[in-house]
Amino acid sequence: MIQTITQRVILFLIVFSTSLLQAQSETHAKISQTALDDAKQEISRALEAGEIEGGMLLVHVAGEQVLLEIKGQHDPVDQLQFKEDSLLRIYSMTKPITATAAMQLYEQGKFHMNDPVHKFIPEFKNLTVLNDQGEQVPVKNHMTMQQLLSHTTGLSYGFDPVNDPVDRLYGEAKLWEHENLDSLMETVSKLPLKFEPGSAWHYSIAVDVTGAVVERISGQSFDEYLDEHIFTPLGMEDTFFQLPPEKKERFLPNHSWDFQNNQLVTLDFRQLAAMGMSENAAMFNYDEVSLYSGGGGLISTAMDYLKFAEMMRNGGELDGVSILGEKTVNYMAKNHLTASITASGTGESPVSILGQRDMGAGFGLGFGVVTDTVKAGVVGSNGEFNWGGAAGTVFWIDPVEEIVVVGMIQLMGSPWSLRSDLKVATYQAITESYE
Helix, strand or coil: CHHHHHHHHHHHHHHHHHHHHHHHHCCCCEECCCCCHHHHHHHHHHHHCCCCCCEEEEEEECCEEEEEEEECEECCCCCEECCCCCEEECHHHHHHHHHHHHHHHHHCCCCCCCCEHHHCCHHHHHCEEECCCCCEEECCCCCEHHHHHCCCCCCCCCCCCCCCHHHHHHHHHCHHHCCCHHHHHHHHCCCCECCCCCCEEECCCHHHHHHHHHHHHHCCCHHHHHHHHHHHHHCCCCCECCCCHHHHHHECCCEEEECCCCEEEECCHHHHHHCCCCCCCCCCCCCCCCCCCCCCCCEECHHHHHHHHHHHHCCCEECCEECCCHHHHHHHCCCCCCCCCEEECCCCCCCCCCCCCCCCEEECCCCEEECCHHHHCCCCCCCCEEEECCCCCEEEEECCCCEEEEEECCEECCCCCHHHHHHHHHHCCEEECCC
16 A cells, blocks of 8 residues: 555656646747748748848747748849858847857956956057047046947947047048958057947947957957857858858848839949948958958858857857856846946847937847837847847847747848838747746
C-alpha cells in the first residue's frame, strides 16, 4: 500500500513538473499563420504602389521562424532580384552592433560608464561647446562613456547646416572623407558641441567615436574586432565594411523618392556629388574602405542581422555561443534618458521621433526603447528595443512576446509610414499575447 502511494506521488510529481516546464517554455506569443498574410500583403501593397522595388521580411517567435517573405525585382534596369543572401546597406543598424562591441569591453572591466571619453580618446580632453553668443567656450562637464552610448554627448551629425552653426561646421569638415578613425577623432575634437554633455539627447556621430574607443582599448582595427568577437562567433559571414569582389553581384542598388516626378530613382554617384559627397566617402564607397564607421558603415543581409537580433533576444547567447551576459543585454535595453533630458533633433527610430514632449520612446545603450506604446501611437510592447537604418531597414526585439522582426528594403528618406504599417501587420497576427 505504501509503495502504491509512493508510486502515485512520484507519478504526480513527474506529471506536475512536466506541465510546469511546458508552461514555462510557452511564455511567448501565439501567431496565426493565416493572419500573417497581412504582413506579406504589406510588402506586396508597397510594391504595387511603386513605393519600393523589393523587400524582405523575417519574423521569429521564441527563436522559431514563422515568416520569411521576399518580394520584388530590385532595380528593373539591372534585373537584380531580392534574395535571402542579397547584400544591403544597413546604415544606422550598425549602431547596435558597435554598442555590443563596446559592452563586451565593459564586461571585461576595460571602462566604467562614468569614465570620461578622453581617457581613451585623449584628443577629447579639451572640448568646447557653442554658447548662446555663438562663442566656443570650454565644456563644464567631461563627456562620459554612458553619454557616448546614449547620444547625450552634445555631438551632432551635421544634418542641418543651413540653420545650425554647429552642423555647418560639421559639413565643412567633410567627416566621411577622412582616412581612418584616428583622423576623424582629431577633426571632431576641434568641433564645438551643440550643448553641455548630459543635458540633452541628440542623434549624432557618438557611435563612430565609440568605434574609435573600441580600437583604442582593444588594440585592433574596428573591422577586425567586430569580425573576431561578433561576426565570426555568430556565423555572420555576410556582414562587413568593405564589399568583397566575389560578392559584388549580390549587392543591391539603393533608391530614393523623386518627389518632382513622383517615382523611385536609383541613387548613383552623380546624385551624391550634387549633394556635396565625394565618391570616396565612407558609407558610399564600399570598394576601398579604411574609415570604419561604427554609426553606419556596415553591409549585411537580413539573415545575418537576424542572428545578431536573436542573440540579443536570447540574452546575449546564440547556438551555444556567448557574446554578452544576459544582465548586460537587459541593461542596454533599459531607457537611459533621465526625465530631465529633453530631446533635440531626429533619428532613425522606427517607432517615434524623440521630441520635446513624451512620445513613449527612450534610448538605451545602442538601441531605441519603447517606454509607452500608447504615447508612441503604434501597437507593440513596452520594453521593446529597436533601431532602423537610413535606407529603410528596420528591426525590433519584443521581450514580452519573444518576437524578433527584421525588415529590409533599400529606400532613402521614405515618405511613407512603412515601419508603423509593418508593426501593425505583424502584431495583428498574435492570437495569444503574454503582455
